[in-house]
Amino acid sequence: MSDPKPAPDDAHLSPTLQTRRLHLRMLTQEDHAPLYRLSSDPDVTFQWRFRGTTPSYDDFLKQLYPGVLCQFVVSPHGSQEVLGLVVAYNADFRHRFCHAAVVMHPRLHRRGLGIEAFMGLARYVYYGWDFRMIIMETVGIAFQNFSTGEAAGYFTVEGRIRDQFYYGGRYWDGISVTHRREQFEKVMQGPVGQLLAPGRRVKVPPPSAAAR
Amino acid sequence: MTSNDTRSDVMTLEEFKAWFASEIEWSPPEISEEHDLVEDLGMDSVGAVDLMAAIEDAVGGDVIMPIELLLQITTVRDAYLQYCALAHLPYEGAGQR
Numbered sequence: 285m286s287d288p289k290p291a292p293d294d295a296h297l298s299p300t301l302q303t304r305r306l307h308l309r310m311l312t313q314e315d316h317a318p319l320y321r322l323s324s325d326p327d328v329t330f331q332w333r334f335r336g337t338t339p340s341y342d343d344f345l346k347q348l349y350p351g352v353l354c355q356f357v358v359s360p361h362g363s364q365e366v367l368g369l370v371v372a373y374n375a376d377f378r379h380r381f382c383h384a385a386v387v388m389h390p391r392l393h394r395r396g397l398g399i400e401a402f403m404g405l406a407r408y409v410y411y412g413w414d415f416r417m418i419i420m421e422t423v424g425i426a427f428q429n430f431s432t433g434e435a436a437g438y439f440t441v442e443g444r445i446r447d448q449f450y451y452g453g454r455y456w457d458g459i460s461v462t463h464r465r466e467q468f469e470k471v472m473q474g475p476v477g478q479l480l481a482p483g484r485r486v487k488v489p490p491p492s493a494a495a496r
Numbered sequence: 497m498t499s500n501d502t503r504s505d506v507m508t509l510e511e512f513k514a515w516f517a518s519e520i521e522w523s524p525p526e527i528s529e530e531h532d533l534v535e536d537l538g539m540d541s542v543g544a545v546d547l548m549a550a551i552e553d554a555v556g557g558d559v560i561m562p563i564e565l566l567l568q569i570t571t572v573r574d575a576y577l578q579y580c581a582l583a584h585l586p587y588e589g590a591g592q593r
Binding site: 304305360391392393394395396397398399400428429430431432433436438475476478479483484485486487488489 | 522534539540541542543544545546547548549550552553557558559560561562563564565566567582585586587588
């Protein structure tokens with residue numbers, strides 16, 4: 285029986301890992317040390333899986349891959365610099381969902397680049413698997429960096445465990461959000477779509493030249 | 497003098513503030529150039545996406561706001577300065593515009 289849906293345009297048959305400012309690339313051995321340093325950054329560690337603990341380098345590496353469906357280092361265009369990591373994991377193929385996590389360098393927080401990296405991952409995941417939703421678990425202190433996204437239709441808060449995590453002298457909620465396929469398709473019509481669209485790059489002078 | 501210096505459609509700071517207050521959904525109606533986008537105006541990552549897209553649209557030409565410029569934005573004035581920079585920098589590989 286033939287597929288009733290029209291065939292997609294051939295131009296869209298290759299999944300791209302390029303976003304407007306970033307590229308998602310394969311994790312290589314050279315990325316391990318920068319990611320290990322990032323995982324222990326005080327502004328990151330409590331929000332990442334290690335929750336402030338300091339695993340040995342070997343233990344860190346052992347925990348990088350189990351359960352992973354796909355993961356990519358986040359780098360700027362034209363560079364191998366490690367800006368962060370996006371990962372889809374714990375895929376459930378029967379019920380058609382997976383989990384995802386994003387970690388970005390603290391200097392990039394509240395700049396929209398974490399959303400850009402996540403949307404690049406979501407595009408890849410929804411392209412390659414017939415998943416209905418991507419689930420993210422987050423901590424209240426990180427959630428406040430993107431909480432307005434619920435009203436904007438980026439995701440839905442599905443659950444909240446009050447005062448689950450201790451950090452910075454107080455307890456923070458644990459929050460579960462879903463990003464559903466239909467939400468992805470809808471937000472792609474707005475500014476988020478622009479995050480994934482190609483465009484024209486400008487030549488930025490190096491800082492020393494700009495200061496002269 | 498390059499062709500970069502001749503753009504006449506680049507907003508002044510006062511025009512930019514008026515544009516910001518009307519175009520950026522999360523902006524209050526009155527803003528000062530000294531306002532910190534995060535601390536004073538409550539911008540989060542989603543708000544930053546709106547701002548980036550709006551500035552790119554205001555500059556036109558399907559231009560991309562580079563990360564280097566993005567990271568220099570803390571206040572409304574910074575946003576204006578980087579908007580101006582984006583409007584004047586040459587395209588990569590294409591010389592002046």
